[in-house]
Amino acid sequence: MSEHLTEIIVFTVLFLVVSGMGFFAARWRRPTDLASLNEWGLGGRSFGAWITWFLIGGDLYTAYTFVAVPALLFGAGAAGFFAVPYTVITYPIVFLIMIRLWSVSHVHSLVTPADFVRVRFGSPTLALLVAITGIVATMPYIALQLVGIEAVLKTMGVSGSGLLTDLPLIIAFVILAAYTYQSGLRAPALIAFVKDILIYLVILVAIIYIPARLGGWSQIFGDATAKFAATPAPGDGTLLNANNQLQYVTLALGSALALFLYPHSVTGVLASRNRDVIKRNMSALPAYSLLLALIALLGYMAISAKIKPIGTDVNTVVPQLFDQMFPDWFAGVAFAAVGIGALVPAAIMSIAAANLFTRNIYREYINRDPTDAQEAGVSKVTSLVVKIGAVLFILFIDPQFSIDLQLIGGVIILQTLPSVAIGLFTRWFHKGGLIAGWVAGMGAGILMLYNVANPATKHEHFGGSAFALAKLGLDTKMTIYAGFLALAVNLIVALLGTLLFRALKVADGPDGTAPEHYTADEGDPRIKDLNLSGST
């Protein structure tokens, strides 16, 4: 433990400074009253371009990404680099989609994607399905942020053995829970500044300093190629092979489509001040992808530096690399960057999940006409429950299980695409068709994932997202992203279902939106304001 003392001190000091900022955030851009979801859950819907850039960047590029993507390259090579094309194609795809979601949410004072589905399709059932999908997909994602912190703590030798093993992790999350409860979305927005500055600093140093010590990039790629050539596994290598190219492309595309369906991404977008902020950010956010590409290559640096993961936990390779390469004090800064990097998304995700519960379950089924203060109160308590759930997940269940669940999360959140993303452009689908499509896509997706084995982790089921086309009777060794296939099933069933329900003249829900609501901007009147004028 003593050999890591400098690292631990630097880590702890930075962590405490950031926690202080989290509590202070309640006073930052102080509203007259924090007791509403607009304020607590969306930061007053007032964030400008810079804050939004840091907030969404901190939200999407998580601590888990920073340890898991290099770990993928470390283990499998080129296939792990899918994260780069994924984060390139997502912004042009959502460029025109998110501004429409922002506008309609502005006009109708919507807080969650399920709120939109409720208004657009007039179906509480469909909205409930979207809300539950969002919550279930987000929960393991929060737990994974803890995996990121845990990898750092393990490397510092803090989480050793004995009863107190997980105490540092619990303390970190209690602090996080407390300031999220108090400050809402303002806390991660303020902390995101520090997180990003630390991460950029660490990565810039890492990509200059580490290759120089290892003998240059040619040497690093050479070592990686040699390592993969020596392993018996057929799928690895520093280039793709004939069988995993389709998987690479469909995984990148499927993940790109899923990214902005996640409730926490929507929260970040809805918190921005106007459409211009979102459009500007969609062109500025890829700067983070550049960072991600460089971070991914840390996996190869770890191969070149002959890093061994702690136990079987490959997520420790990046912290181990920092520990071995950097002077102690800078390794401490790097660890703090990862640790704080976990706090920002964990806070936003818990807020997003809490908002889904409040708006689409509590408000719909428990208290139909809550006051703003009641809504904010329910969300605050739910955000605590969600975080406690995430901690229990990590403490009592194998972390591998969270990773599997997160994999499922990506596949299931994709099943809300027809209702949420396509729903922003057309009201053609019948609500019954969309529900049938959701059920079919969900079933197909989970069934496919169940049938993916992973010999490396000795998993018979849920071993990855690469589904072998041979299992469908095709004579090929090619694999495809299960989520992509599930989405295709979903869309086909939604289409056929819509035609069927129309033919049977089954009543459809009312559409509460009008075409001009999708292009409304800051300063345009809101329905709520018109409706409540005089009473507020």
Add this chain to the structure above:
Amino acid sequence: MDRLLIHASEGSMTTGEPGRARSDRSPWNWLLVLPIVLPLLTFLFNADEPRLLGFPLFYWLQIAFIIVGVGCTTIVYRMTK
């Protein structure tokens, strides 16, 4: 909520300044297709040579696509502002 819905469907909601309908349509939007399609064409980049600064083509070209993405979205943003 229902109260609000009825309100909306009555058409009493007006958006923006009268006489100026906003639209997201623009021919510039087609430029967004480029950064979506390029990274999906594995035959373009799934090779070791030519190398750049020691990086195999697979890595440097995909990193270059990030810059294409930033370029295209920035142009569309500026032109449709």
